[in-house]
Amino acid sequence: MRQPAGRSPRRSGGERKPREERWAELIEVATQIFYEKGYDGASLQDIADRLGMLKGSLYYYIQSKEDLLFDVISTVHKDGLAVVRARSEIEGDPLQRLENVIRGHVEHTCRHLVPTAVFLHELSSLPIDRREEILGSEHAYQGVFRDLVHEGQAAGQVRPDLDPRLAALSILGSTNWVYRWFRPGGEFSPEQIGGEMAEMAIRGIATDEALRSRAS
């Protein structure tokens, strides 16, 4: 269950369960409204209206609209990062682990389309200190992909002339872009997209030798 991640949200003790449920509902509605109207276009009044609450009651949970955006973005970022980190640590050679990471990232994106879209569109609406609080000092997400490419080079599985950062950005581009065109119940399933994207990415960076031993 989600916990408030805003800057010192106002909470008191007692009635723990209902409060947390109410918070989860608030975040869900805020995510949807930021998605529909954009962060600048969305107001606390819109959010209160959809929840059937008075706007003043929102201040029981947050200090500002920015607290809600911070929570939406930090939650989807933290959850996605946990997925790719966990998969990068499963046993296997670097290309097997990268394949697994790509599948996980695509499936997570497809299953959390709306908060992912808010993350990718509205990150720049947060002040720089809160952005850095989420992303970390050195792009943790990108680092998972870059490190696996680098490990693959050390293991002779990835073309040595390739820049690991450029490879990571290329893979993140194709997989992140999914949030713009994927539709649940559409032509392709998350697993199918993840599988095909992983296959294209792995073949795109692998040495001829790694591809041969992979096929056999």
Added chain:
Amino acid sequence: MRQPAGRSPRRSGGERKPREERWAELIEVATQIFYEKGYDGASLQDIADRLGMLKGSLYYYIQSKEDLLFDVISTVHKDGLAVVRARSEIEGDPLQRLENVIRGHVEHTCRHLVPTAVFLHELSSLPIDRREEILGSEHAYQGVFRDLVHEGQAAGQVRPDLDPRLAALSILGSTNWVYRWFRPGGEFSPEQIGGEMAEMAIRGIATDEALRSRAS
């Protein structure tokens, strides 16, 4: 030189050169301000202020802020589409032409970062009829990539199990994403990014046989 593309912009005869120069300057400033403040956050007053004009004088060129957004987006889309279409028609086998298309697309994106960002962020701010007027009924841009993948399959150069639309979306994702991280004068040049992305994409979709004959 750019021509007004807004919905019946108000223009009269005479003094052709200065008017067109003024229009180009107006579009350049509008692009920059939409980029900095977002379309919703930008006002005609902001644009007039930066041009050193009275806001009322803008109505000599346009009927609304939307006319400016329409022009910014339709121009960068039309120019980019012309680049990839021209390259897709240069002589060569399908993979050679696709490689050329990818390089052209990446270089165009890197050289027109600001209008590309406005296009990708603000397209949904246009009403649906004007969006369709720009994109065409069937995603012309995506079609160039998809058709080349399909031709490559017919020629035995591209893996037959790959869905051409999924391949096109993967390539467009990695290459479009460049607008989010490329910085002029940074670590990578547009040509280097275009070359590496093309190499990864081609290897990602090619048959083993096509790769062998390409290397030799």
